[in-house]
Amino acid sequence: MRIAHRLAALSLAALLLGSAPLAAQSDLPELGDAAGAGLSLGTERRIGQEIMNEIRLREPSYLDDPEIEAYLNQLGGRLVAASPDPGLGFYFFPLLDPMINAFAMFGGYIGVNSGLILAVQNESELAGVLAHEIAHVTQRHLARIIEKQKQISTASLLAMAAALLAARSNADVAGAAVAGASAGAAQAQLGFSRDFEREADRIGFQILDKAGFDVRGMSTFFERLQRATRSYENNAPVYLRTHPLNIERISDMQNREVAAPYRQVPDSLDFHLVRARLQAMRGTPAEAERYFRTLLAEQKAARVEAAQYGLAVALARQKHWREAEQVLAELRGARVAAPMIERLYAEARVNRGDVTGGLALLKESVGRFPDAIALVYGYAELLLQAGRPDEAQRFLDQQLQRRPQDDRLYLLLAKAHAARGRVAQQHRALAEAYWLRGQLPAAIEQLEIAQKAKGADFYELSAIDARLRQLKRRQQEEAKRK
Numbered sequence: 001m002r003i004a005h006r007l008a009a010l011s012l013a014a015l016l017l018g019s020a021p022l023a024a025q026s027d028l029p030e031l032g033d034a035a036g037a038g039l040s041l042g043t044e045r046r047i048g049q050e051i052m053n054e055i056r057l058r059e060p061s062y063l064d065d066p067e068i069e070a071y072l073n074q075l076g077g078r079l080v081a082a083s084p085d086p087g088l089g090f091y092f093f094p095l096l097d098p099m100i101n102a103f104a105m106f107g108g109y110i111g112v113n114s115g116l117i118l119a120v121q122n123e124s125e126l127a128g129v130l131a132h133e134i135a136h137v138t139q140r141h142l143a144r145i146i147e148k149q150k151q152i153s154t155a156s157l158l159a160m161a162a163a164l165l166a167a168r169s170n171a172d173v174a175g176a177a178v179a180g181a182s183a184g185a186a187q188a189q190l191g192f193s194r195d196f197e198r199e200a201d202r203i204g205f206q207i208l209d210k211a212g213f214d215v216r217g218m219s220t221f222f223e224r225l226q227r228a229t230r231s232y233e234n235n236a237p238v239y240l241r242t243h244p245l246n247i248e249r250i251s252d253m254q255n256r257e258v259a260a261p262y263r264q265v266p267d268s269l270d271f272h273l274v275r276a277r278l279q280a281m282r283g284t285p286a287e288a289e290r291y292f293r294t295l296l297a298e299q300k301a302a303r304v305e306a307a308q309y310g311l312a313v314a315l316a317r318q319k320h321w322r323e324a325e326q327v328l329a330e331l332r333g334a335r336v337a338a339p340m341i342e343r344l345y346a347e348a349r350v351n352r353g354d355v356t357g358g359l360a361l362l363k364e365s366v367g368r369f370p371d372a373i374a375l376v377y378g379y380a381e382l383l384l385q386a387g388r389p390d391e392a393q394r395f396l397d398q399q400l401q402r403r404p405q406d407d408r409l410y411l412l413l414a415k416a417h418a419a420r421g422r423v424a425q426q427h428r429a430l431a432e433a434y435w436l437r438g439q440l441p442a443a444i445e446q447l448e449i450a451q452k453a454k455g456a457d458f459y460e461l462s463a464i465d466a467r468l469r470q471l472k473r474r475q476q477e478e479a480k481r482k
């Protein structure tokens with residue numbers, strides 16, 4: 001069974017994300033016969049985590065951008081808090097993919113394509129699509145699909161997850177994944193059923209309303225999406241294949257809206273900044289620069305501040321730091337305050353040579369926006385870039401007291417230790433990052449490397465030993481449970 005499972009994990013990786021062999025050690029739980037017993041939340045989470053790790057490692061469209069990710073999690077978090085199950089853990093992540101799509105995976109992992117973020121006309125529309133996905137998760141639709149199967153194997157489950165994920169942008173890959181599944185289970189389940197869609201709409205509507213967004217955001221967007229499918233050239237069909245849309249669904253949405261009071265909800269500045277940032281990543285940097293210059297010259301920007309920020313991102317992509325700094329200084333002069341602007345401004349200053357000024361500015365911003373996690377990463381990165389790993393390490397240790405679950409902070413801490421030549425501490429920090437991402441064998445491996453590395457003092461070594469014993473015990477417990 002273990003071997004069969006390994007093969008399944010391997011083919012998942014191969015089908016999903018190219019044919020490279022699976023490097024990360026797979027550590028999925030055995031499922032056995034899930035029918036009756038049901039798919040536990042813990043198992044669901046582990047599967048989600050595993051797929052997420054694969055995405056981080058191999059999916060070329062995965063967008064490792066803490067600012068956009070932070071925005072999605074802030075917006076998503078606000079919606080989750082208004083959902084029927086606010087305690088359920090969620091994780092939203094961006095993909096740089098022009099297809100209009102968002103998809104929920106096992107365990108509350110929700111992928112959001114840049115194509116969707118750029119296609120919506122306001123923040124309530126984006127919130128509407130996310131609320132619908134959140135509802136699929138809180139109502140445990142994926143788990144319920146699984147439970148309908150008489151006999152469920154890990155292989156078919158993973159194949160289904162792969163199919164769902166692959167379906168996000170490429171129909172052919174999805175088809176291949178389904179064809180490759182050993183059980184026929186995946187075939188029929190590529191999309192959610194109409195009942196599940198209706199339920200996700202209904203719950204999604206309640207979430208949207210309770211979170212304070214314009215509930216009309218849901219129908220206006222879906223209606224536009226449906227209209228768009230009539231034209232040949234569009235990016236909509238993938239989403240519609242996994243979330244079948246029909247006239248009834250839209251009229252149901254509209255019926256619910258009639259009863260809701262009119263509510264005008266202004267978009268947040270971050271919403272516009274994130275859109276500008278994504279827009280500035282499209283095409284060549286010079287094309288992006290031209291796009292924003294034209295937009296500003298013709299006064300066609302929905303939000304001038306966002307267009308200016310987009311221009312600065314395009315300039316930064318070309319390493320035109322001085323110009324980028326100028327554009328951002330103008331924005332700041334007009335008292336436009338946002339963590340995304342502060343971070344890029346500091347980065348521009350450091351890169352054009354004012355290291356002290358840029359760092360001081362970012363440090364001050366971290367204090368002013370204590371919840372803006374991307375500023376924290378940005379400050380640590382700039383300290384490392386400026387050759388100040390001691391300061392970076394102290395800062396990261398301090399931040400980890402507040403955010404002990406943050407894997408990115410541990411990755412940065414590992415870099416800081418590496419720059420200081422502290423190999424044992426470097427691997428210790430890596431172990432924590434792996435542990436937080438659910439990669440127990442990799443975490444143990446890092447601690448074993450840390451044990452053998454030179455340079456650790458007695459206390460550090462005993463801390464490493466203790467942590468290693470703890471994680472090994474955990475591994476034994478999990479092995480027993482299987």
Ligand SMILES: [Zn+2]
Nearest residue numbers: 192197200243
């Ligand atoms: Zn749906």
